[in-house]
Amino acid sequence: MKFIVVSYLKDSDRPDRETDVSEVGVEALADLLGIPADSLVDVYPLGEGPLAALQRVTGLSFDLSSHEYFLESQAFGGEDAQQSLGWPTGAMAAGTRVTVIRDSSWDGPWQAAFQGTIDDLYAPGPVRHSMAREGELAYWVVFDEPQYDSSGDGPFRGAQIWDRYLKRAPEA
Known part of the structure; x- marks a missing residue:
């Protein structure tokens, strides 16, 4: 695992700096946050003490x-x-640029189409929903800009997206 400290100017949705702190080690970072090392797999706010x-x-x-x-x-x-993370064979690779699209049959799941990148935070997994297509996967996507879903909730910087709502972005 790689560990980075991301800084945001107050009242900003965009990071202004990322610093790799992996050399500190997973055990030390987990102790710093007061959580077990094997649970250090998410995003954690850092206060004055840490x-x-x-x-x-x-x-x-x-x-x-x-x-x-x-x-x-x-x-x-x-x-x-x-x-090693259980990435399904044939799935889009982490780092793939995608366009998240709206469904033509209903007003969602997002307010607009937008760009993002397949992230390796979690391996794509099967969609477990009655509306899922056979073999449909959900990918973790990091958005280029914060987005609002069709209900107006957000802004979100990333989300799990069903593959039916993903199109490979054209290469530049």
């Missing part, structure tokens, strides 16, 4: 008066890592 500890260990500086900080865990990319 940031002070990170500063002592890494020499990084943090400014809580102007920024908010989050620790994010990321699985290593690449085909070998994807296979």
Whole structure:
């Protein structure tokens, strides 16, 4: 796993800096947050105490008066890592650029079509829903811009998206 600290200017939805802190180690980072190391698989807000500890260990500086900080865990990319994470054979690879589309038969699941990237946070998994198509997968997609769903909830920076709502984005 790779661990990064992501900083956001207060009242901003866009990160302004990412810093790899993997060298600190999963055990130390888990202790810093007060969670078991095998549970360190998500995004965690970092407050004054954890940031002070990170500063002592890494020499990084943090400014809580102007920024908010989050620790994010990321699985290593690449085909070998994807296979070890149970990445389904034939599934779109992590890093694939996609367009998330709206369904032509109803007003959703998102307010508009938009761009994103298949992420390796979780391997694609089968959609377990009565409306799912045979063999349909759900992918974790990170959005280029925060988005609102068709109910007006959000903004979301990423979500699990059924593959019927994903189209490979044209290559630049």
